[in-house]
Amino acid sequence: MRLIRKEEHQCLFYLNGPEQELLFDLLRRYPCIPPAHHNHTRLTPQIASDEAQQLLEESLEEHRTATRRQLQAWLADPKRLHKKGNGYEIAVTFPELEQLLQVLNDIRVGSWVALGEPDEKMHDLPAGKAQNLWSMELAGIFQMRILEAMRS
């Protein structure tokens, strides 16, 4: 995945065939973070009223539902990908890039949670968790590509 050019409202990327398949397969995994993962407060749990916690969970759930719906439409849009040689050109607006960053990080963090929240050096891969490791690493690579493009 490489940036072709950055325009006023969007970035134009080139993805070769396998990259496009990997990215779209990865995005279809959203959402990955378990809803109970988020905590409203930490040091002073007495402040974490049930109401505030419920508000946070409802807000995140609404956001996830809306994001999933928009993502499905985005992935299914036949006009989004333009065949170019052995790959595709894809134009992504800045709000869409922001949403993709949120989605990719949900996948990255959710995969990490599924792996048992290991520290930076994971010595033993839990049985049956190769897919989670793959998703976590791949999401990070696509995140960096997007961030580099936005920063350029």
Added chain:
Amino acid sequence: MPETITPELLPGTIQEQESKPKSTFEPGWLVICWNDPINLMEFVTHVFMTIFGWPRQKAEFHMLQVHEQGKSLLVRESMEKAEHYVHQLQRYSLHATMERDE
């Protein structure tokens, strides 16, 4: 014999109440971001810039504080605004919480 204490109030002065209940609109809530080994440093910087509108230098300062010290106090706000920021940060899957500023 106990010492008699006389109030030192001058005529015309108004004594303020010692404990005034804090309104939820008063800036008295801290938004804190916590370290974890999964979020990319560049991503955390980007999120701080996006949500708070900070310049890169300030966002990187707080990102490094999270990374090196385990947490960073991002803003001190009213309860409503603090909740808003926590929700925004958690939409990006960062570990953010709010605490009462005692």
